[in-house]
Amino acid sequence: MFALVVRFDLIDTEKAADFDDLVEETVAAIREREPGTLVYATHTVENEPLARVFYEVYRDRDAFEEHERQPHTRRFLDSRGEFVESFRVEFLAPAAVKGIPG
DSSP states (O other): OEEEEEEEEESOHHHHHHHHHHHHHHHHHHHHHOTTEEEEEEEEETTEEEEEEEEEEESSHHHHHHHHHSHHHHHHHHHGGGTEEEEEEEEEOOOSOSSSOO
């Protein structure tokens, strides 16, 4: 298992809406084309309307690297700069788990 969390802080409410549209398109393609992506959960943050958090779990590092090569992921990564003020990626080490294959 390979997992990460990403926090995005968006520029303003208009950019946040456009970012959310891009995320919807991207997640639809991930659902359809990425069997090695086990969880790709996007979240808004309570009381922080310009923040988004992604929780991503991949079968293994190879599945993550395959995700990064996909055209829909490349489009997201290439476009996010116009919506995002800052972002932070944290790679996770598995510990106690329920619900996700170890």
